[in-house]
Amino acid sequence: MDQKGLLKSFQALREKYGDVFTIYLGSRPAVILWWYEAMKEALVDQAEAFSGRGHIAIIDPVFQGTGVVFANGKSWKVLRRFSVTTMKDFGMGKQSIEERIKEEAQCLVEELQKSQEKVQAEIDRVIGAHCLPTLEDRAKMPYTDAVIHEIQRFSDLVPVGVPHSVIKDTHFRGYYLPKRFYKYTEVFFLFSALQDPRHFEKPNTFYPGHFLDAQGNFRKPEVFIPFSMGKRLCLGESLARSELFLFLTTLLQNFSLGSPKAPEDIDLTPRENGLGRPPTLFQVRFLPRR
Numbered sequence: 001m002d003q004k005g006l007l008k009s010f011q012a013l014r015e016k017y018g019d020v021f022t023i024y025l026g027s028r029p030a031v032i033l034w035w036y037e038a039m040k041e042a043l044v045d046q047a048e049a050f051s052g053r054g055h056i057a058i059i060d061p062v063f064q065g066t067g068v069v070f071a072n073g074k075s076w077k078v079l080r081r082f083s084v085t086t087m088k089d090f091g092m093g094k095q096s097i098e099e100r101i102k103e104e105a106q107c108l109v110e111e112l113q114k115s116q117e118k119v120q121a122e123i124d125r126v127i128g129a130h131c132l133p134t135l136e137d138r139a140k141m142p143y144t145d146a147v148i149h150e151i152q153r154f155s156d157l158v159p160v161g162v163p164h165s166v167i168k169d170t171h172f173r174g175y176y177l178p179k180r181f182y183k184y185t186e187v188f189f190l191f192s193a194l195q196d197p198r199h200f201e202k203p204n205t206f207y208p209g210h211f212l213d214a215q216g217n218f219r220k221p222e223v224f225i226p227f228s229m230g231k232r233l234c235l236g237e238s239l240a241r242s243e244l245f246l247f248l249t250t251l252l253q254n255f256s257l258g259s260p261k262a263p264e265d266i267d268l269t270p271r272e273n274g275l276g277r278p279p280t281l282f283q284v285r286f287l288p289r290r
């Protein structure tokens, strides 16, 4: 295994052993499921069995199995129900949360406008006119929506997501995953589904067309699952999607983004860091548009 390029090592193993295989993280077995189809079979078709949360050795001492993300069993069910209700009470998806996000986005714009940074190069990606963007605009802005989805697809920040575990004896594609492994076996889901050449025409290129049909309407391929699926589906999906839309549109309404480097000189290769793919550090300049 290449410690600095675990994902490449996984890729090589997948080519040799197929879409379901086990690796050992130290002495702990971890089952890897590759591609959307395997993930769907586990997370949706056998949702209950795969709803356990895997144990991440470095995180366990901090959370000690508490908090909705890392809890298991009854406490997870209670916490998840509580979180969903609380988020609804906070107005998730309703006007109030939209207002709050817009206020935050506006504050960010004001902060950036205060700084007198000049740009060397600029990219004009203009959305909207003079009013503040609202969530209602999203349906009328298929290209913007496609760009946002393509940013998420292309960056594929955490391709392995958060590990799961099986909470009962489980048969999966001819393999047996016993419950007694519950505390010892992680199941990782490779979100590299986002780079699947069978579903995305140009998987290694930033291409918003992946999310547009021939008429330019927004379309979301079924395999686009950066928020996972099934019982552990990200609780913040709706909030995160609202934020991404309102922040990006508000920023681009007020600024053109520029880079001191020519576009062709910008290296988009992510820094591979363990199981994540954080982007390289970029210098970005914001040029006020008025």
Ligand code: HEM
Pocket (backbone or CB within 6 Å): 053, 068, 069, 070, 080, 083, 161, 162, 163, 164, 226, 227, 228, 229, 231, 232, 233, 234, 235, 236, 237, 239, 240
């Ligand atoms: C672009 C932003 C985000 C992405 C891509 C993302 C992605 C994910 C993923 C992949 C998981 C693991 C799902 C699984 O175990 O199968 C997750 C879990 C979770 N996310 Fe997010 N998330 C985002 C933002 C947020 C935000 C803003 C919140 C809070 C408001 C949030 C709250 C949670 C919670 C509570 C869980 C644990 C759910 C559970 O274990 O039952 N996320 N997220």
